[in-house]
Amino acid sequence: MRISDRVGSMTYAIRDVQQVANQLKAQGHDILYFNIGDPNKFDFDVPKPMRDRLAEVANQGSGYYSESVGDAYVRERIAWYEDAKYSNGVQPSDVIFTNGVSEGILYLFLSFLNPGDRVLVPGPTYPAYQSAGTVTQAETVAYRCIEEEGWIPDIDDLRSKINERTKLIVVINPNNPTGAVYSESVLRKLIDLAGEHDLAIVADEIYDRQILDDGVKYTSMSTIARDVPIVVFNGFSKNYLAPGWRAAYAYRMDSEDRIAEPFEGIRKLCRTRLSPTTPISLAAVAGLDLDPPHLKTMLKKIKERRDIVTKGFSEIERIETFVPQAAFYIFPRIDLKGTKWRTDKEFVLDLLREKQTLVVHGSGFSEVYGKEHFRMVYLSTPDILEEGVRRIGDLLK
Numbered sequence: 001m002r003i004s005d006r007v008g009s010m011t012y013a014i015r016d017v018q019q020v021a022n023q024l025k026a027q028g029h030d031i032l033y034f035n036i037g038d039p040n041k042f043d044f045d046v047p048k049p050m051r052d053r054l055a056e057v058a059n060q061g062s063g064y065y066s067e068s069v070g071d072a073y074v075r076e077r078i079a080w081y082e083d084a085k086y087s088n089g090v091q092p093s094d095v096i097f098t099n100g101v102s103e104g105i106l107y108l109f110l111s112f113l114n115p116g117d118r119v120l121v122p123g124p125t126y127p128a129y130q131s132a133g134t135v136t137q138a139e140t141v142a143y144r145c146i147e148e149e150g151w152i153p154d155i156d157d158l159r160s161k162i163n164e165r166t167k168l169i170v171v172i173n174p175n176n177p178t179g180a181v182y183s184e185s186v187l188r189k190l191i192d193l194a195g196e197h198d199l200a201i202v203a204d205e206i207y208d209r210q211i212l213d214d215g216v217k218y219t220s221m222s223t224i225a226r227d228v229p230i231v232v233f234n235g236f237s238k239n240y241l242a243p244g245w246r247a248a249y250a251y252r253m254d255s256e257d258r259i260a261e262p263f264e265g266i267r268k269l270c271r272t273r274l275s276p277t278t279p280i281s282l283a284a285v286a287g288l289d290l291d292p293p294h295l296k297t298m299l300k301k302i303k304e305r306r307d308i309v310t311k312g313f314s315e316i317e318r319i320e321t322f323v324p325q326a327a328f329y330i331f332p333r334i335d336l337k338g339t340k341w342r343t344d345k346e347f348v349l350d351l352l353r354e355k356q357t358l359v360v361h362g363s364g365f366s367e368v369y370g371k372e373h374f375r376m377v378y379l380s381t382p383d384i385l386e387e388g389v390r391r392i393g394d395l396l397k
Contacts, residue, residue, distance in 0.1 A: 010134045011127070011364070019045045020349060021358045032357045032388050034376045037176070037328060039241045042104040042379045044301075046234040046242045046285045047294045054283035062282060065275040069267050070097025070249070077285035078249050082234070084290055085208075088222040090251050096266055097276045100246040101206055101233045102128045104266075106135065107230060108202065108250070111265030113138040118166040119202075120158060123369030124331065124362065126176045126204070139165070142366045147333070150322055151180035155189050162197050169194050171221060175206040177365050178331045179306075179324020181211060184219040191221070191228050200229045206248070207327040209239040209295060212303045222253050231263070236284045238327070246277070247284040287348050302328050305378045305385055312389030318396045328379050331362065334372055334396070344372050345393065347395075357393040 003010070004072040021031050033041070040046070042182075059357025069075070084089045098104035105128050111121060115137035121129045123142030133140030141161050144154040158169070158310050171190055173182045194201050203221040222232050252263050270276075306324055313319045315334050321332035334347060340349040345361040352358050362373025378385055 006135050006137065010131050016350060016364070017352070017358060017360055020352060021276065024352065029356050031352070032380075032384060032391070033112065033379070034388055035358045035360050035382065037377050037379065038239065038243050039238075039298075039328075039379050040244060043381060044241045044298065044379070046245070047240060047292060049289075049293075050236075050240065050242065050283050050287040053108075053286035055277060056280045057279045062279045064278060066278040066281065068270040068273070068275055070095065070276055071278060071281055074281045074285050075249075077288055079251070081285075081288040081290075082222070082232075082251065086220045088220065088242045088253065090222065090253065094252040094254075094263075096250045096270060097289065098235075098248045098250060099273070099276055101204065101235050102246045103246075103273075104233055104248060104250045105129060106132045107266045107269045109133065109136040109138055110269060112200070112259075112262040113167055116165060118161075118163060119168040119170060120161055120166065121170040121336040122172055122175065124177055124365035124373070125170070126172055127364060129170055129343065142369055144369055145175075145178070145180070150325075151175060151331075152182055152186050153177040153190060154250060155186075155193060158190075162193075162199070166197065166199060168200055168202055170202045170204065172204040173221070174205075174218070174326030176207065176327060177329045177360075177362075178322065179327050179329050180322070181216050181218060181325040184217070184224065185219055185328060187219055187222055190314060191224060191226065195226075195228045198232065200386065201225075203230050203232045205232055205234050205239050205292050208234065210299065210302065210328070211326050212299060212306060215327055218326075222251075225253045225255075227256055229256070229259040233261070236287070239289050239295075240284070240292070241294065242284065245280050245284060247280050302379070305380070306330070308382055308385050309376065309378045309389055312386065314391075316389075316396060319392075328377055330376050330378060331365075331370075331373050332376070335373065336372055339396075344370075344374055348374055351395050355395050357388050357391045359392075384397075 046066040078095050079090050079092040109132040118139045143158040145151045231251040237243040313321050318335040319332045348361040360375045362370035
């Protein structure tokens, strides 16, 4: 038997390069890992209120199936939290608890899109959107984000890629992999464009509490949606430092019920998985707070580490980079002209084999808009980050 065409053609750059690193590690090499945004692999931990609550619920017989879309109390807490942050009026009935945002992305694609339907994603984009498109046989098309202007969406390019089969525009803000934060004016242009063409917006806001600079204002699309239907993704992996908990959620902003039917399809898919992880969901919402105790310390550490890598890269001749405004990713451009590397992936694999340093090739985030870049996660301790930047500079010399 052979693997299905859908899965056989799938790629997921972040984990694919990890397989090569695993082989080198098995041969006895020590690897510096800068490929996965997993704070718990470094000096970050799940906030204490969540850990304490998990211990409590684990000892209180919480191993039962909850409702397939998530426990009612859990969804009430999430709706309260999102409304408290953004005064958007989201209701518990429009919240679905998912096992990570990745599950939510796949369920959304399965429910909203038929094979051949088009979804527009940022270029570069988080690879799970590309993978979901492959599996569901939807046409995933990247729209340009303008690097010279801080990686903001190119509205004209986006407009040119809308056709009669387009259903969704994906907006990742703050952005992975670039660390860009979009202004309210840019978001309003995206909403206007979606309204003009009767499209829905998918707003991935998983990094919304990780704004690193005081002068940067964050706007949730849920606050300016008006009559354009929006599905918002968020969760506990990044803001609440619990990626391994696989605790996330989606909610609908849809004043005219234009996406009520496909959103019900997500609920239908949730029934096939029976239930999210009940103890995890109950413990996760214990951390929801407008001013969580861990947030200030977390942001201080991440910002300090961002400044280390941006300063280091500024001193390397063949690298140019936009300074990330949020999250813990940097997406530098590398000048490969006159080098032995034909592609950014060749460079990344050589960096791994020769310098035992793992980053992710930019073309894995978009073959068009990510090429000649790489993504580096700056969650490591300062000494390891400095060593990683040094090794990248040495290889480029």
